[in-house]
Amino acid sequence: MKRRGVLNAELSGVLATLGHTDLLLVVDAGFPIPRTAHRVDLAVTEDLPKLTTVIDLVADEIIVEGVVVAEDVTTHNKPLAEWLGKRFPGVPTTTRQHAEMLNELAHQAKAIVRTGAFNPWGNVGLICGVDVPRWFDEPGVIVPDYYQDRM
Template identity: 65%
Template sequence: MKKRGILNAPLSAALATLGHTDLIMVVDAGFPIPPGANRIDLAIAENIPDLRTVLSLIADEIVVEGVVRADDVVTNNPRLDEWLQSTFDDAEFTTRTHADVLGELAHQAKVIVRTGAFEPWGNVGLFCGVDVPRWFGGEGVIAPDYYAAKL
């Protein structure tokens, strides 16, 4: 039996497939997941599981280089935005329109994880990165300028 981390087999397996620049979305209970998407449905009931719990568990398992959320999060759900900024403090943050998050971004996602969250604009995209010190910290290896600050 697995000792810790994500115990849900489909989610654990999906995370293992992610590589650099892949997008995983963690979404609320009402998100319109596109047909044919790699959907992992964790929703059981209202706020079970909640968005922050699922994002925290995923953050412990993957390297997140970028976070994208609807521009409405910044203005209309600032507590979520503050939590995201503190949880993913090394990531680059961007915003998209709510319509883009529901449409274009969702179609780009390699994996979409549905939570039970009843949270306004509770749809977050995570772009996978690399562990910079482990990839570029070797003797004689020169990190590109865009990674040098993370060494």
């Protein structure tokens, strides 16, 4: 039996497939997931599980180098925007129009994880990265300038 972290077999498997620059969407209960998307449906009932709970668990298992949210989060859902800023300090956050989140990003995501969240604009894209200090720890390997701030 797995001891800790994500116990859901399907979600754990999806996380294991993620590579550098892959996009994982963690979404609310009402997100219109495309039929062609790899869907991991965790929703049980209203706010079970919560969006922030799932993001916390996922973020403990992957490297997140970018966060994407709808523009409306920064103006109309400040609690979520503030929580994301605290959860991912120093990680660049970009915004997209809500329609882009529902369409273009949904089709670009490697997988979409549906939560039970009843949270307006509660759809968060996590862009996967690499553990820079571990990738560049060999003697003689030069760290490029664009990774220096992550060392």
